[in-house]
Amino acid sequence: MEHKQQFEHTLIRYILKQTSEKENITVLDWISADSENLLYYENLRNILSLIAVKKETESINLDFEWSRFRKSLEKADPAPIVPIEANMEENEFDMPDKSGVKFRKRNMMRAVMVAASLIVVMGLLFLYSQLNISGNRSLSKARSSKDNASVLITRKNNTGKPLEIKLQDGSEIILFDKAELQYKVPFTDIKRDIKVLTGEASFIVAGDVTRPFTVYSGDISTTALGTRFSIANIAGAKNIVVRLFEGKVVIKSNDSALEKLDRDFYLLPGNALVYDRFNYTATLVKFDTSTLALIIQDDNNSKSGTNKNDRASATTDEQPSIPKRAGGSWYMFNNQSLGRVFEQLGKMYKVEIVFNKADVSKLYFIGEFNKSDSIDAILEQITSLNNLKLFKQDQKFIISK
Amino acid sequence: MWNKCLPMSADHETKNETGEQQSNDLRLNDAVFEVIFRQYFIPLCAYCQYKFQFDHDLSKDTVQAALMKLWETRHTLSPGTSVKAYLYKIVINLSLDIIKHEKVKHDNSRAIQQKITAEGPGDGIMNSDFRQLSDAIDKAVAELPESMRMVFVLCRFEGLKYGEVASRLNISVKTVETQMSRALYKLRRELSDYLVLFLIIYSFVNLFRYL
Numbered sequence: 001m002e003h004k005q006q007f008e009h010t011l012i013r014y015i016l017k018q019t020s021e022k023e024n025i026t027v028l029d030w031i032s033a034d035s036e037n038l039l040y041y042e043n044l045r046n047i048l049s050l051i052a053v054k055k056e057t058e059s060i061n062l063d064f065e066w067s068r069f070r071k072s073l074e075k076a077d078p079a080p081i082v083p084i085e086a087n088m089e090e091n092e093f094d095m096p097d098k099s100g101v102k103f104r105k106r107n108m109m110r111a112v113m114v115a116a117s118l119i120v121v122m123g124l125l126f127l128y129s130q131l132n133i134s135g136n137r138s139l140s141k142a143r144s145s146k147d148n149a150s151v152l153i154t155r156k157n158n159t160g161k162p163l164e165i166k167l168q169d170g171s172e173i174i175l176f177d178k179a180e181l182q183y184k185v186p187f188t189d190i191k192r193d194i195k196v197l198t199g200e201a202s203f204i205v206a207g208d209v210t211r212p213f214t215v216y217s218g219d220i221s222t223t224a225l226g227t228r229f230s231i232a233n234i235a236g237a238k239n240i241v242v243r244l245f246e247g248k249v250v251i252k253s254n255d256s257a258l259e260k261l262d263r264d265f266y267l268l269p270g271n272a273l274v275y276d277r278f279n280y281t282a283t284l285v286k287f288d289t290s291t292l293a294l295i296i297q298d299d300n301n302s303k304s305g306t307n308k309n310d311r312a313s314a315t316t317d318e319q320p321s322i323p324k325r326a327g328g329s330w331y332m333f334n335n336q337s338l339g340r341v342f343e344q345l346g347k348m349y350k351v352e353i354v355f356n357k358a359d360v361s362k363l364y365f366i367g368e369f370n371k372s373d374s375i376d377a378i379l380e381q382i383t384s385l386n387n388l389k390l391f392k393q394d395q396k397f398i399i400s401k
Numbered sequence: 402m403w404n405k406c407l408p409m410s411a412d413h414e415t416k417n418e419t420g421e422q423q424s425n426d427l428r429l430n431d432a433v434f435e436v437i438f439r440q441y442f443i444p445l446c447a448y449c450q451y452k453f454q455f456d457h458d459l460s461k462d463t464v465q466a467a468l469m470k471l472w473e474t475r476h477t478l479s480p481g482t483s484v485k486a487y488l489y490k491i492v493i494n495l496s497l498d499i500i501k502h503e504k505v506k507h508d509n510s511r512a513i514q515q516k517i518t519a520e521g522p523g524d525g526i527m528n529s530d531f532r533q534l535s536d537a538i539d540k541a542v543a544e545l546p547e548s549m550r551m552v553f554v555l556c557r558f559e560g561l562k563y564g565e566v567a568s569r570l571n572i573s574v575k576t577v578e579t580q581m582s583r584a585l586y587k588l589r590r591e592l593s594d595y596l597v598l599f600l601i602i603y604s605f606v607n608l609f610r611y612l
Contacts (some may be wrong), residue, residue, distance in 0.1 A: 009563070009578050013584075018562050028480060047589050049451055052557060054538045056457045059446040062439050069438060069465060073472065122551075190548035210546050210583060212576060 008044065015045050039333060150188070156180040157199070167192075170206030171213060175199070187211065200232040206249070216254050217242075220261060220275050220282075224249040229267070238384045241294070243272040243287050251275075251282075285385070293338070293363045294385035338363040338386070342399065349375040355399040359388065403420070437484055438468055444531040445492055453496045455527040463499065534592075541591035545584055548572075553588075554578040 007030060012025045013019050031041045137243055156164040157175040165173040168186050176179060179199020187193070189211070194203075196217040205213040205224045214223045217233035220241050227247025233240045244267040249274050251265040261282050265273050272287040272294055286295045338360040346353040363386050379397055383390040391398040442464060448458065449460035470491050471484070542550060546569070554575075555566045563581075567574045 008582060012556070013562070016556065016560065018560075044585070045454075045588070046451075047585055047592065048557060049454065050592065051538055051542065051588065053447050053450045054535055055558065057443050057450065058535070060443050060446060060461070062442060064436065065442055065461070065465070066438055069468060072465070072469060076469075189546060190570070190576075210548060210580065319520060 011041055012048070015048050072284045087185055091250070131331075150184045150186060152182060153185050154180065156183045167206075169208060169211070171392060172204040174202040176201060196231050196233045198233060198235045200230065200234060202230040204228045218275075218277055219254050220251055220273075222249050222251045232387075237387070238276055238278060238380075240275040240277055241272055241385070242267065242275075243292065244269055245289060272399075288364060290364055291364055337361070338382070341382070345375065345378065351375055351395055353379070353397045353399065356401070359399070359401040360386075385387070415562075434472065435440070437471075437488075441485065441488055442468070445488060447531065448489070449492055449496055453500065455496065459499070463492060463495050467495055470495075537592060541588050545587060549580045549584040549587070552577055553584040554580060 001042060004101050010019065010023060010027060014024065019027065027041075031037050073180050154176060155163075155165060155181050157177055160177050162177065163175040165175055165181075167173065167183075169192060171192070173181065173194070176199055179201050180197040181201060182195040182197060183193065192208070192213040194213075195214045196215055201215075202214065203213070203224070205227045212223045212226075214310065215231055220240060220242075222231060222242050224247060225251055228245040229247070229249055230245070232242075232245045233241070242249070246269050249267045251261070251267065253261040261275070261280075265282060265284060267273060267284070272284055272285050273282055274285055274294065275282045287293060288295060339355065339357055342353040344356055344361070345351075345400050375397075376392070379390055379399070382388075383399055387401075389400050391400075445464040445467065446460045449455055449463050450457060453460075454461065467488060471488055484516075510560065545553065551570060552566055555561045555569060556563070563574050563577045565574070566577045570577075572580075
């Protein structure tokens with residue numbers, strides 16, 4: 001069935017006569033290949049056709065058609081048919097043209113109603129489209145829209161604790177301390193948009209395939225359809241991090257005019273996207289779902305002895321969207337506590353890394369990096385991924401929370 | 402003046418259960434003919450267009466021709482014949498002729514063409530349900546969520562491509578695809594009765610699977 005569904009849109013375009021010659025041939029081959037395909041095609045065509053036929057035939061003007069008929073009759077037979085109204089008096093039985101007139105009237109009424117409702121619908125949708133252009137619109141513009149059923153809400157959490165927000169569509173947001181969000185109430189009919197202005201928030205998105213749920217945070221937007229994910233857009237921090245727990249999201253550039261991301265990223269659960277807002281780079285990594293520590297993807301074996309390796313390589317294959325690193329020799333840490341990682345890095349690069357054990361106690365690290373990477377870069381990466389601060393003093397690196 | 406008013410039998414104007422006018426006696430009064438014309442023209446066009454996948458103009462031409470045939474043969478029909486059934490028969494025969502003589506640019510596939518066959522009186526269902534079907538379609542389309550309906554209408558009736566719909570509605574092409582699929586799914590479900598009715602003539606009971 002999936003095979004057919006993939007093809008469905010090509011079939012639709014074929015039926016709507018939007019396909020090229022080449023595509024036509026492909027479609028016909030597909031249809032002739034299997035009787036099930038033929039049935040599927042016909043079913044699709046029938047539903048599209050049924051509605052189109054109904055709409056087209058409604059527009060038929062019976063008066064016109066009747067007079068056309070009479071004209072052809074005249075050609076064949078010189079004596080004309082007397083129109084029904086004139087004939088009424090002469091008939092021995094009373095034959096009022098009730099059904100004909102009714103039919104005509106009903107037809108016209110229906111046509112008018114359809115036209116009117118279409119106009120209304122288009123008007124409304126036009127308004128909505130004005131309102132929902134991506135999050136870069138200013139507040140005042142949104143407020144001044146004619147659609148006064150929708151209000152823009154800004155929530156900021158100053159309580160010191162995570163704040164739970166329940167949305168109208170059933171979605172839930174956990175707004176962390178000092179974070180700020182903006183969204184419309186109610187959501188529109190075709191999308192659910194939220195702006196994370198600053199800070200971190202977690203989202204549990206209620207499934208609604210007709211309305212994608214999109215969170216805008218800085219340069220990137222994350223769209224989900226029924227999912228649990230978090231976005232960290234901390235002011236001043238180098239990275240915007242999106243972690244996916246459940247479901248599926250796609251992450252794109254927020255502003256399509258200035259595409260900061262060179263492509264869309266699809267996340268699967270357990271993945272996170274780390275977007276460096278200064279270098280405009282994005283990296284797909286995994287994260288530990290219990291500790292939330294970010295993990296840099298690996299496919300090599302080395303230092304550590306645990307068996308996570310096999311699982312890690314296996315999952316590389318499952319994630320085709322993860323960019324492949326160029327070769328090089330790698331160091332790998334396999335689920336080491338971050339403290340040990342720092343110790344080892346210090347030894348490897350012969351630098352002193354100072355850190356507070358308490359700060360890093362719960363953070364673990366699975367990942368690898370190129371030997372040729374500078375220790376500065378490595379430490380910077382690790383610390384920003386885990387929301388730690390890095391200071392450099394001479395040859396000393398100081399890491400703190 | 403056209404005064405060939407032939408005598409009508411006593412039950413010239415009987416209404417069947419659905420309240421539609423049906424003349425059992427086909428020695429028609431001309432006034433009745435116009436009534437019949439107006440009553441059946443649109444359902445016949447819809448039938449022709451739907452079943453034989455003719456385009457709108459061709460189906461109108463075909464129905465005009467069919468009604469002409471009815472007019473020409475109206476005195477030869479035996480009493481008790483259903484006008485409706487007779488008309489449908491004419492439409493079917495004319496349509497098949499057209500297809501046979503390849504006057505129509507059809508779906509090029511042989512497989513598809515072979516499926517179109519003439520059937521018997523079962524086709525009469527179309528007319529009696531036409532208004533019902535019409536209303537059902539209106540309802541099903543109106544019940545679509547606005548976004549789905551817009552996407553569907555823009556694609557199907559305005560002939561916009563997915564990309565154009567996407568920019569018109571300011572959504573992604575992926576969303577357009579999703580909406581279109583969902584709209585079709587919903588419409589299929591809502592109108593499954595009618596689709597099945599129509600397709601009974603094809604004996605495609607299998608299609609329940611797809612609905």
